[in-house]
Amino acid sequence: MTARSDTLYIQSLAKGMKVLECFADHPSPLSLNDIAEHCEMDRSAAQRMAYTLVTLGYLERGINGRGFVLGKKILERTFDYLRSVPLLERATPLIVDVQRESGERVELSLFDDLTIIFALRRQTKRQTYTTTLIGRRLATIHTASGRSIMSHLPAEEVDGILARTTATPLTSRTVTDHAQIREMIAKSAIDGYAIASEESMLGEISLASAVLDNENRPIAAIDISGSLADWSADAFAKRFAPMLMSATKALSGKAGLS
Amino acid sequence: MTARSDTLYIQSLAKGMKVLECFADHPSPLSLNDIAEHCEMDRSAAQRMAYTLVTLGYLERGINGRGFVLGKKILERTFDYLRSVPLLERATPLIVDVQRESGERVELSLFDDLTIIFALRRQTKRQTYTTTLIGRRLATIHTASGRSIMSHLPAEEVDGILARTTATPLTSRTVTDHAQIREMIAKSAIDGYAIASEESMLGEISLASAVLDNENRPIAAIDISGSLADWSADAFAKRFAPMLMSATKALSGKAGLS
Numbered sequence: 001m002t003a004r005s006d007t008l009y010i011q012s013l014a015k016g017m018k019v020l021e022c023f024a025d026h027p028s029p030l031s032l033n034d035i036a037e038h039c040e041m042d043r044s045a046a047q048r049m050a051y052t053l054v055t056l057g058y059l060e061r062g063i064n065g066r067g068f069v070l071g072k073k074i075l076e077r078t079f080d081y082l083r084s085v086p087l088l089e090r091a092t093p094l095i096v097d098v099q100r101e102s103g104e105r106v107e108l109s110l111f112d113d114l115t116i117i118f119a120l121r122r123q124t125k126r127q128t129y130t131t132t133l134i135g136r137r138l139a140t141i142h143t144a145s146g147r148s149i150m151s152h153l154p155a156e157e158v159d160g161i162l163a164r165t166t167a168t169p170l171t172s173r174t175v176t177d178h179a180q181i182r183e184m185i186a187k188s189a190i191d192g193y194a195i196a197s198e199e200s201m202l203g204e205i206s207l208a209s210a211v212l213d214n215e216n217r218p219i220a221a222i223d224i225s226g227s228l229a230d231w232s233a234d235a236f237a238k239r240f241a242p243m244l245m246s247a248t249k250a251l252s253g254k255a256g257l258s
Numbered sequence: 259m260t261a262r263s264d265t266l267y268i269q270s271l272a273k274g275m276k277v278l279e280c281f282a283d284h285p286s287p288l289s290l291n292d293i294a295e296h297c298e299m300d301r302s303a304a305q306r307m308a309y310t311l312v313t314l315g316y317l318e319r320g321i322n323g324r325g326f327v328l329g330k331k332i333l334e335r336t337f338d339y340l341r342s343v344p345l346l347e348r349a350t351p352l353i354v355d356v357q358r359e360s361g362e363r364v365e366l367s368l369f370d371d372l373t374i375i376f377a378l379r380r381q382t383k384r385q386t387y388t389t390t391l392i393g394r395r396l397a398t399i400h401t402a403s404g405r406s407i408m409s410h411l412p413a414e415e416v417d418g419i420l421a422r423t424t425a426t427p428l429t430s431r432t433v434t435d436h437a438q439i440r441e442m443i444a445k446s447a448i449d450g451y452a453i454a455s456e457e458s459m460l461g462e463i464s465l466a467s468a469v470l471d472n473e474n475r476p477i478a479a480i481d482i483s484g485s486l487a488d489w490s491a492d493a494f495a496k497r498f499a500p501m502l503m504s505a506t507k508a509l510s511g512k513a514g515l516s
């Protein structure tokens with residue numbers, strides 16, 4: 001950090017956000033000692049951060065006043081964020097249609113460098129709850145969505161994402177070999193969609209196609225995911241790729257999308 | 259604020275959150291001058307806050323580097339929050355079932371004193387996007403969900419919520435007369451569900467029933483909403499109230515829900 005940026009960076013704001021972030025890796029409720037330990041700050045700093053965040057509504061006291069849990073106020077910021085991205089509003093009816101027509105799970109993920117982040121989902125049946133929650137991040141290189149996005153990036157950006165990714169594979173089938181990932185990206189560039197088989201969850205196949213902005217930059221991807229108990233990979237792709245690509249094509253190329 | 263709490267309250271953390279919150283009332287992107295004005299801080303403070311929030315990922319530069327927009331990192335906190343509330347995980351399959359069985363929109367809202375806040379939704383067709391987004395807040399006293407929740411509260415809490423609510427009615431049909439609201443709450447206590455007709459949106463009817471924790475405190479409500487073009491209020495209630503109450507009953511009374 002340069003001297004200039006150092007004076008601009010507000011440590012206590014960063015520490016406060018770190019207190020919110022420490023709930024990502026640890027199930028709530030957390031005590032002040034837990035917060036101090038996970039955030040690597042002293043107990044007095046943790047107390048001031050927690051007091052301020054409770055006052056603002058971003059933390060709440062746990063059941064029976066024990067410890068701290070995340071606060072409902074976080075959902076207000078979610079609302080503001082979701083409302084501020086024009087792509088999400090435009091994509092919603094298309095995703096509802098694709099889900100209805102396919103009968104399978106459909107999601108939109110936003111491209112964020114090394115990860116993609118779920119922003120819209122249309123769940124089916126009684127699937128595992130957390131795997132499809134808004135805000136879940138997965139490694140770009142390990143997902144159909146990410147690789148469909150990478151197929152629209154210049155070679156040096158693809159190289160950079162491959163070089164900097166340190167994410168742990170989610171299953172024994174997650175492809176980690178860079179040569180193999182490059183082949184999959186090249187195939188996606190030709191086919192217009194990417195496939196990931198059992199890379200995020202065993203038994204699951206995902207098909208994804210990228211959404212481009214008006215400068216042909218990939219900004220998001222839509223995926224359709226189904227069960228290998230119901231489909232072979234080939235049959236799944238043959239059945240749903242046209243529907244999927246028609247949805248991403250309808251969303252792409254508009255000004256002011258992201 | 260007491261002298262004690264004053265030393266615990268971290269002004270720069272609160273100011274940073276205020277910068278995020280100012281996007282609630284103003285469409286992004288916002289310039290530094292906009293942020294300074296809306297947050298009532300000087301331009302230098304706005305610059306330091308924005309710089310720090312961009313570094314952390316909670317703000318991003320707008321298209322072509324102009325101004326600031328909310329950052330994708332907000333969705334990570336959404337993920338953590340949604341995952342931290344056991345009720346939401348348990349309610350998800352029930353809400354999917356009720357939506358499928360009813361064919362109408364189904365939502366779960368959390369009770370937060372003067373407001374209820376949408377936490378789960380199961381959208382149908384091409385409805386207005388923002389009206390059903392996660393994180394939307396509506397006045398407790400103006401909604402079926404809120405009044406079904408109030409029907410499980412002691413009289414002095416109901417009085418408090420009525421006295422402190424200053425929310426603007428959303429439509430010309432929103433009931434604002436306190437005597438009338440009290441009657442609706444009393445009726446909900448008998449029926450087990452509350453009705454709101456065109457109070458949030460003209461042409462829309464909502465039916466709601468509360469979810470109680472293991473101490474019989476209301477913590478949330480599920481609503482089913484449909485169009486008065488398709489249903490009379492009576493027919494809607496007769497058709498969907500049993501399904502709705504069976505869902506909220508299945509969720510109520512469990513330990514560790516909220």
